[in-house]
Amino acid sequence: xxxxxxxxxxxxLKTGQSMTLQCAQDMNHEYMSWYRQDPGMGLRxxxxxxxxxxxxxxxxxxxxxxxxxxxxxxxxRLLSAAPSQTSVYFCASRSGGRADxxxxxxxxxxxxx
Amino acid sequence: RKEVEQDPGPFNVPEGATVAFNCTYxxxxxxxxxxxxxxxxxxxxxxxSVYSSGNEDGRFTAQLNRxxxxxxxxxxxxxxxxxxxxxxxxxxxxxxxxxxGAGTRLFVKA
Numbered sequence: 203x204x205x206x207x208x209x210x211x212x213x214x215l216k217t218g219q220s221m222t223l224q225c226a227q228d229m230n231h232e233y234m235s236w237y238r239q240d241p242g243m244g245l246r247x248x249x250x251x252x253x254x255x256x257x258x259x260x261x262x263x264x265x266x267x268x269x270x271x272x273x274x275x276x277x278x279r280l281l282s283a284a285p286s287q288t289s290v291y292f293c294a295s296r297s298g299g300r301a302d303x304x305x306x307x308x309x310x311x312x313x314x315x
Numbered sequence: 316r317k318e319v320e321q322d323p324g325p326f327n328v329p330e331g332a333t334v335a336f337n338c339t340y341x342x343x344x345x346x347x348x349x350x351x352x353x354x355x356x357x358x359x360x361x362x363x364s365v366y367s368s369g370n371e372d373g374r375f376t377a378q379l380n381r382x383x384x385x386x387x388x389x390x391x392x393x394x395x396x397x398x399x400x401x402x403x404x405x406x407x408x409x410x411x412x413x414x415x416g417a418g419t420r421l422f423v424k425a
Contacts, residue, residue, distance in 0.1 A: 233411070242323065244402065244417035245359070252411060260412060292358055303349075304404075304413065306358035 203228050208293050208307035215283040215314045223278040223310050225293030233296045234276040235260070235304070236268065238289040245292065251276055283314045318342065319405050321416035329424055332393045336419045338403030339385045348386045349404040350377055353418065359402055363388070393423045 209224045227234065232253045237245040237260075247260030251270040265287060267279040276295075280287060291310045296302040320339045328334045340348070347366050351359040363370050365386055369378040376389040390397055403416035 235413075237415075242417060244319075245415040247412055250411060258411070303361045303364070304359075306360070308358055309356075 205229065206293055206295055206305050206307035208291075208310050210310060211308065212311050213313070215280075215312065217283060217285060217314060219283050221280050221283070223280070223291055223293075223312075225276045225278065225307060226274050227276075227293075227295040227305070228274065229295060229297070229305065230273060231295035231305075232273070232298045233302075234270065235294045236266070236276070236278045237292045237294065238262065238287075239292060239309075240289050248278065248291075280312075285314045288312060288314045318414045319403055319416040321401075321403050321419045323417060323419060325420040325422055327422045327424060328393050330393055330395060332423075333389065333391045334393060334421065335387055335389045336401055336403075336421075337385050337387050338416055339383075340403075340405045340414075341384070342405065342408060343381075343384060344408045345405050346408075347406060348377075348379060349413075350375075350386075350388050351402040351404055351415075353400045353402055355399075362401070390421075393421075395423050395425060397421060398423045 206227045235250040236248040239245045246262050249268040251257045293307040294304045296304045318341050350362040352362045353359040363377045365377045374391045378387045400418040400420050402418045406413045
């Protein structure tokens with residue numbers, strides 16, 4: 203199993219550009235989440251999904267969209283990039299239930315100029 | 316008060332030392348807790364789960380104090396390879412979201 207994969211690993215955008223961060227998992231997990239990690243602030247939840255076709259907002263959803271058309275894929279779209287979105291983005295999945303381990307992808311390091 | 320709070324450190328300890336981190340949480344209804352380890356520029360990985368009063372795995376011991384709403388992580392006989400950031404994680408009562416602390420940085424020196 204590849205686990206959770208993310209692409210790209212690095213990205214530089216100009217203010218106002220849009221892009222999609224890709225996330226895929228091959229563990230048949232129902233729950234998937236997107237986090238951003240900024241220095242001194244830990245991981246903050248952007249959006250999450252409890253199954254195909256079901257998504258909801260996390261703590262910091264503004265400026266981001268998600269969709270979950272399949273169990274495997276959970277892309278994150280930046281609609282109009284802003285310098286405040288410069289961060290490291292992690293995708294995670296877990297099989298279900300609050301007691302389950304979350305598995306993280308390797309992260310995408312995004313810089314918005 | 317933040318939902319999950321950790322001392323950011325850094326903790327600088329020599330090899331072989333015992334070190335302990337605390338994490339406080341605000342939701343008294345929380346039932347399960349986790350410690351994750353994150354190496355520099357890497358993704359977090361599960362270190363330990365805590366469901367009742369505590370858990371032990373080799374040199375690592377996690378303890379839960381529900382009355383005071385904190386969990387602790389004790390590392391005995393520290394190794395150089397223990398240098399990392401340790402994240403305290405508390406699922407919300409609905410179970411869909413997890414709240415991460417900002418992390419505690421540990422440096423183990425030779």
